[in-house]
Amino acid sequence: MSRTSTRILILGGGFAGVFTAKALRRLARRHADVPVEIELVSDRNYFVFQPLLPEVAAGTINAQDAVTPLRLLLKDVKVRMGEVRHIDFAQQTVELAQGSKRIPQHRPYDHLVLALGQRTMLERFPGFAEHSFCMRDLAHAHALRNHVLQCLEHADVTENPALKQSLLTFVVAGAGFSGVEIAGELHEMLERALPMYPAIKAAEIRTLLVQRGQRILPELPEKLGDYAAQKLSARGVTVMYGTSLARATADAVYTQDGRQINTRTLITTVGNGPTRLVEDLGLTLERGRILTTPAMQVAGHERLWALGDCAYVPLGEGCAPTTAQFAVAQANTLAANLFLKLRQLEPRAFDYQPRGTMASIGHYRAVAEVFGARLSGLSAWLLWRAFYIGMLPGFATRLRVALNWFFDYFLPRSIVQVKTTSEPAARVVHYAAGDVLFAPGQIVDGFYTVIRGSLESRVPNAGTPQHAPSENGPQPAAAEGEHFVRILGPGDHWGERSLSEGTHTMGWLTAVDDCEVLVLQRSDFVKLRQGLPPLRDYLDRIPEKIYPPALRSPRTRPAPDHNN
């Protein structure tokens, strides 16, 4: 294509971006007199059909059946994998980091389409960012799946009843489409996995769906919501109405009305907000979304368009809802408007009548409202699947996906836990007052630094504890005789000696009040200690400063690290 063609750059590879590219492509073929170059930038090289992610997490379908490579979906569109760092509206360039992400690239454009989606904003809920799972991308589905399988494996062998109960409690926050689908699919996965875990009884599993309002699926007519609620309850999912979660720690979640639920698994489907990039663009935001004209242009920017979840597109009295269906409808209008504009014609306002809505609730059941008719059960579920299969590119792909779904009905569900996600080296962990972080004889997994609140370290002066450690919680501190007690405030740290000397813990570490702790993983601590001289020097001076002489000698029993 010659340089006289108009360069259209689309940022984002979700429903909004992909369907805009497809629609532009179609129009470009029709209007050969208006030459355009279309380029789409995405930070992942595939399109993810988000509504299917709960099924990937549950193992109903293979990951690859919920995603399609962008390059396959957009055959005549230039696809560029990169991360958008900055947009210069005056220069009409976008700064990208691609590949090893070190060298910034600058892409010029004539028209720019923002289809940047939203992010999950959990800052309002203490502990959520660190201790909850979300469901936006394939990686999230994998992470949740592996975590749940880890809980089952551990619950099957532990002899501590309280730990077992906590491992088998699964909490989903929010009962909109996403929350209901996750709770339904997760519960089905747990039920189907049970035959493999002889020590876990079905009655021991608790799936809780926490909903602020008095009904689930508020997006659907009340009757369908009630049907879904009834089906979920019958299968063992407990819906907690009229409450919401206030905060989370590593071991529990707390409701607004003060109830504590011990769990290792919180999945959140609430808290959408603008991405950092959208926040930094300096455009007018309305409820965290980019305000557009009814024709989806950004006011004051002649060559800038926005659609999908990141955009506030006026519609009727309010704005278009942030669903995939509306994103696709907007994509078609936006592409048409862009061509109208290129041909010096007037763009039209976005208008759309939704065709219907569907929610899968697991176990081959769904609820749907299509063209005014209501469906529930297997028929709705089949419709839901047929709709997705229709979207896939190519007959053979459709057949393969359909067959995989068919086989899922007959085959035992796989419980393979693939640990591809490594823990981040440094993570922030929340603890509630009274939480026991460590008891004597345990393995120290990292270097703990207090950020907020305080911890108490209590070590018996006698040295090594008398009895073997047990999984049934810590021994009472008073029983051990004399103790060396130290209170750790912000900036104080714990674990450096056990990590350096390879020993088990000698005493207790408990949270005095609610606190935030920075945990640096064992292996990274060792690397940093060796590599960063100031850190090493500082740590080497600690024993003399903090511990009484009796506690300074090396320990008797090494705890080797066989991680490899």
Add this chain to the structure above:
Amino acid sequence: MSRTSTRILILGGGFAGVFTAKALRRLARRHADVPVEIELVSDRNYFVFQPLLPEVAAGTINAQDAVTPLRLLLKDVKVRMGEVRHIDFAQQTVELAQGSKRIPQHRPYDHLVLALGQRTMLERFPGFAEHSFCMRDLAHAHALRNHVLQCLEHADVTENPALKQSLLTFVVAGAGFSGVEIAGELHEMLERALPMYPAIKAAEIRTLLVQRGQRILPELPEKLGDYAAQKLSARGVTVMYGTSLARATADAVYTQDGRQINTRTLITTVGNGPTRLVEDLGLTLERGRILTTPAMQVAGHERLWALGDCAYVPLGEGCAPTTAQFAVAQANTLAANLFLKLRQLEPRAFDYQPRGTMASIGHYRAVAEVFGARLSGLSAWLLWRAFYIGMLPGFATRLRVALNWFFDYFLPRSIVQVKTTSEPAARVVHYAAGDVLFAPGQIVDGFYTVIRGSLESRVPNAGTPQHAPSENGPQPAAAEGEHFVRILGPGDHWGERSLSEGTHTMGWLTAVDDCEVLVLQRSDFVKLRQGLPPLRDYLDRIPEKIYPPALRSPRTRPAPDHNN
């Protein structure tokens, strides 16, 4: 089962461990008068069919078709997921870390079977541990696949020819079974992915197979090795005979005879050695493996057995080879011997005639020698697949796997890059003398501390560089006028200012000699800087100590981080 039964504990969930458990289970049913409890401990909850990992990496098959949950494979055996930390032979207990890995568990045994496998030992080759991929577990296959797709995505959009060549060069070290299969599958994957990457020509892709000896597949008869070599060459894989690799950096590998090959991808199939646990057990090792009697007991330990890759089992003049086939044969003999022993009878020496060997070379071709007959091409490939399908549990699973393979023939190969593996926070990177780590205007991705060797930092005194950064390598340093030059030795670090102030690089960072550098990722650096007061204080004092006044002021252009 009553406590009078004998507790047999198997450590390891590979071929050796799984087939020992299966054989013991069979014998236990036959000899009801000898009650046994069988428990298998593995650090993953699935059995991985290692020979198929190259195909997982290549996307020929789904990950879940190369693995089977241990609990499904071993239905009447207790499976415990945990990491073995220590064995107390006197007390007859094994110390495990399970679940969150903090609370050590102690499992007692009457007989202990060591099936611990080997690990890839890359310490002998500088840079290999940090810059090469191996192929032992599912996570390795995923990591390689994602990396290769990242190279293709980057190569498709870069405008720097040298970078493109390096991104499209793939080096496999070692041409035994594993190396040949990886090279063959990888090359097929690259060829099939090309239609999706319009800017990459087939001729630009180089797959190199580096072999110390003068032929590939030395385990097979020469004729079959020659056939495989000829097929690989015809398809574009280059075999480099009579040489081996000496070291690797982030950007290149170096052969023993001094040649430099610029590449981002090194896959190594050499360097097997004992796991850390095996090293620490204090048992007699022969060539890094646990020396056993011909009956597979460990001399001097009445209740200790070993088999598979971790064991040196005498056979004929030498010892049994470390292949899956021998591990399965040993498992059957070991289980029989254990029952002979429980019934006060004499165990028998291990003896086995191998039935044949097979290697897949990609593109529906394989080579095989079975019962003395030689096969090659499609027939050998089908035999190889039939053998695997026969191992799978249940008819439906077999049918699904067979159908997936069948579809692979017709469908475009998926190129979805799932970034589930996050980079480790702190990693050691090797650079060769002259390597340019950073040029002006780049994005700083981490905090760099020199461990060995030295780096040169060169910053123009004028301030911000005049021209926009380009991917075509760094500008010559001298052209910029006056420079502030600093040599960084072990313990010195770089990047803290750009990271803290969010700016692009101002100058060059180059390796003066061969060096090792500890890189702490950007996001972890930020967290640690905030959380660790000694580190923060130290870093805050740096500008006054190191930089001349002109370079101390804050930079003009922020480089925001939109990772989320």
